[in-house]
Amino acid sequence: MCIFCILGIAILLWLLHIYMTGGVCKIKKDLSGKVVFITGANTGIGKDTALQLGNMNATIVIACRDTIKGQLVLDQLNKITQAYLIKLDLSCLNSVRQCVEDFKKLNIPQIDILINNAGVMAPQTYKTTKQSYELQFGTNHLGHFLLTELLIPYLKAAEQSRVVNVSSLAHRHSNLNFKDINLAQYANSKLWSIKYSPLAYGNSKLCNILHAMEISKRHGIKACSLHPGAVRTELMREVVQNPILNVVLKLSTVFYFLLSKSSLQGAQTTLQCALEDYDKLVDGGYYSDCKLKQPQNTNKQLAEKLWEFSAEKLRFYLEK
Numbered sequence: 001m002c003i004f005c006i007l008g009i010a011i012l013l014w015l016l017h018i019y020m021t022g023g024v025c026k027i028k029k030d031l032s033g034k035v036v037f038i039t040g041a042n043t044g045i046g047k048d049t050a051l052q053l054g055n056m057n058a059t060i061v062i063a064c065r066d067t068i069k070g071q072l073v074l075d076q077l078n079k080i081t082q083a084y085l086i087k088l089d090l091s092c093l094n095s096v097r098q099c100v101e102d103f104k105k106l107n108i109p110q111i112d113i114l115i116n117n118a119g120v121m122a123p124q125t126y127k128t129t130k131q132s133y134e135l136q137f138g139t140n141h142l143g144h145f146l147l148t149e150l151l152i153p154y155l156k157a158a159e160q161s162r163v164v165n166v167s168s169l170a171h172r173h174s175n176l177n178f179k180d181i182n183l184a185q186y187a188n189s190k191l192w193s194i195k196y197s198p199l200a201y202g203n204s205k206l207c208n209i210l211h212a213m214e215i216s217k218r219h220g221i222k223a224c225s226l227h228p229g230a231v232r233t234e235l236m237r238e239v240v241q242n243p244i245l246n247v248v249l250k251l252s253t254v255f256y257f258l259l260s261k262s263s264l265q266g267a268q269t270t271l272q273c274a275l276e277d278y279d280k281l282v283d284g285g286y287y288s289d290c291k292l293k294q295p296q297n298t299n300k301q302l303a304e305k306l307w308e309f310s311a312e313k314l315r316f317y318l319e320k
């Protein structure tokens with residue numbers, strides 16, 4: 001009897017695992033002549049996305065902060081396709097500008113698919129970017145907003161180009177307050193790591209969705225956003241520095257494995273958005289498990305407001 005119970009539980013857990021890791025992109029294309037620009041491709045979801053698209057013969061530009069790890073990915077990519085590595089630190093707006101200058105030097109005329117993938121999550125203390133924005137908002141949203149704006153001429157140079165923003169289900173835990181976008185009032189709170197840091201991440205991921213909703217209205221270029229699922233990557237690197245959270249994570253390792261995706265599985269929805277036929281891709285749409293889903297906390301007015309707020313904050317870097 002007991003053996004049947006254990007077997008039953010094991011089968012249920014395995015089925016749950018299959019359900020949680022679901023969503024496979026079935027589209028295969030020859031991307032010869034197409035150019036993909038992807039941020040944060042030195043590891044995790046970005047690395048697997050770059051390798052998969054490289055396997056389909058696209059020219060791949062990886063923009064990475066960690067150029068040592070980036071070089072290792074570039075070496076892998078160069079075995080299968082034409083690829084380039086550019087340095088990019090999204091938490092420094094000058095680095096974003098420099099990255100675009102370095103891209104210009106490659107003499108690549110167009111970008112067909114821009115994938116804003118890089119992201120930082122849950123720093124355990126209040127941290128800011130070089131220009132003093134809260135780290136997650138400044139990196140995940142503002143850095144990518146500036147990058148996208150500066151790359152618009154290259155996206156316009158390609159026929160049927162698109163922007164893919166890697167967001168998260170965590171966007172549901174958000175509350176954008178333009179009067180305190182940096183959550184600075186909570187910077188010294190003892191609850192920062194468990195309460196406000198997750199909120200800042202959620203806000204930044206909501207911004208990724210709102211940004212994608214507004215791009216085509218502003219530039220006539222299709223854009224979408226997505227949740228990759230719960231994926232075993234280095235995204236938790238800051239969280240594990242907290243001794244209590246580290247113990248909790250270690251204790252839940254088996255469940256974490258069962259309920260999460262590998263980075264290749266996590267790349268599937270990004271691939272779906274990158275490869276979906278142009279006419280089928282829903283402009284401003286939010287995808288999860290390779291399907292269109294309804295995001296929360298979003299509306300057109302908020303997308304418009306975030307755009308104007310971001311453009312104003314970045315005016316100096318956009319006009320420079």
Ligand SMILES: NC(=O)c1ccc[n+]([C@@H]2O[C@H](COP(=O)([O-])OP(=O)(O)OC[C@H]3O[C@@H](n4cnc5c(N)ncnc54)[C@H](OP(=O)(O)O)[C@@H]3O)[C@@H](O)[C@H]2O)c1
Pocket residue numbers: 039040041042043044045046064065066088089090091092117118119120121139166167168169227228229230231232233234235236
């Ligand atoms: N893993 C999940 O469960 C999950 C769930 C929902 C959404 N996401 C989203 O998926 C995307 C990819 O994350 P991942 O899970 O693959 O995590 P990851 O393994 O930690 O990869 C994140 C990438 O972002 C880069 N990055 C971080 N800060 C940067 C900066 N200032 N400038 C340039 N690059 C920077 C990292 O570069 P370094 O190596 O130099 O730090 C790394 O390449 C993120 O946008 C994340 O929010 C992930």
